[in-house]
Amino acid sequence: METNPLIRKLQYAGGLTEADRCLVRRVCEAMRTVERREDLIQQGERPENVHLVLDGFACRYKMMEGGNRHIMAVLVPGDFCDLHVALLSRMDHTIATLTPCTIVEISRATILELIENHPRLACALRWATLVDVAVLREWLVNLGQRSADQRLAHFFCEILLRLQVVGLANENGCPMPIRQSDLADIFGLTEVHVNRMLQQLREAGLIVLRQRRLEVPDVERLRAFCGFNPDYLHMTPRVDEHDI
């Protein structure tokens, strides 16, 4: 059973060769741990290395004048933090950890080498980038169209599925180490209102959230509540011949 979250995720991109998988594993050996609430790379910096999350939760955020923080993406194991900005000269946002994390930093040269010489891997990485953008679009819709409780529900549906893909969640539950104040920064709500909406979701029996863990008694009901359609994640479960 594959434990590398990136390899697991990229199965959904169309599959890698055994050589590709070895390569990814090798690159991931150079990991390091990072404390909670550390910036990995800041707005304005020139990106030198690409960051990959192997364990823990990270995020992408922008600071507003006025001190407000808006979180534009949550990054879970298997997610690249900044694969896409390679070409742009300066970061227009910051990457930070939300929990203690295990991170791999990969030099741009290595990435280019991988892409040059390993076409299936290159294709898979492009796919991963496209999925990131699809998630971003769905988040935009989430903010624009849904009520606060639905936004939270939608987020939980998404994270549950994304963690299932990398083998960190089971059918009905996953770790949820994100603070309420972080949730507030994701949805453009106040901490207070997030708290009240969480209570409402709990009272409705849609979620059980405690001890940094989320349980969803009835996934279909939660999905129906917020209009979650998993298609945008482009991760419809497929038979994975390598896991048998």
Add this chain to the structure above:
Amino acid sequence: METNPLIRKLQYAGGLTEADRCLVRRVCEAMRTVERREDLIQQGERPENVHLVLDGFACRYKMMEGGNRHIMAVLVPGDFCDLHVALLSRMDHTIATLTPCTIVEISRATILELIENHPRLACALRWATLVDVAVLREWLVNLGQRSADQRLAHFFCEILLRLQVVGLANENGCPMPIRQSDLADIFGLTEVHVNRMLQQLREAGLIVLRQRRLEVPDVERLRAFCGFNPDYLHMTPRVDEHDI
């Protein structure tokens, strides 16, 4: 003076060779006109061709269960509608015109051929895609963090600049053929509230909006009002040796 909006925009990507420009012009000869409020490609379809806007305004939207429409992007001349989704098998959103448009459809084969054989052009197209994503991120922040009047102001600042880049706006004004109900679908507001906020912006002297045209008497003041920082567009004016 270059009139092709795509070529004008791509100057900011680092410049094209004269051969690249000829190629782009040739591809753009196959344009066609499309009525207002027509879908160019719908959610669920397999994308065959890539669409490029040469004239008019288009948009990217998702329909919600309940019939609400959320507009996730506004596409102006020089913008590709779906360059990024080439790899994903199905559209997870719809592309439609907001005004009568001139559109070029480019086959995937042509795009691949261009990218294979014209490295500077390939680089420029990748850059354009990254900028599209940066805009998407800024829109997310716009919805999450700003009040309704600031959202509108921010949108006007962005469109003014993007139209200046392709030579369709002057220092203080640009066409603004978008209906108030479309603006509502961009910001997740109601038509009624958009109307009131527009009046407020007018009364504050921040904008003059009439006859489908926007005038901004004091661009700096409007930018300050909504916290607009043009960096995310990665289009800081540069000397363009070909326009002299």
Add this chain to the structure above:
DNA sequence: CGCTGTATTGACCTCCTTCAAATGCGGTGG
């Protein structure tokens, strides 16, 4: 000159914010 789509107005209601204080809880040191 009437028709259709768009813009505008008013009254009322709800969701979410603001500000402030209280409660719970996981560690750490005595």
Add this chain to the structure above:
DNA sequence: CCACCGCATTTGAAGGAGGTCAATACAGCG
């Protein structure tokens, strides 16, 4: 084991931004 600290969560009351519904004004167009 208990007292204490810092952080996260929870609660309450009151105000404001934005929604809803329905009517009216207006503009372009055949």
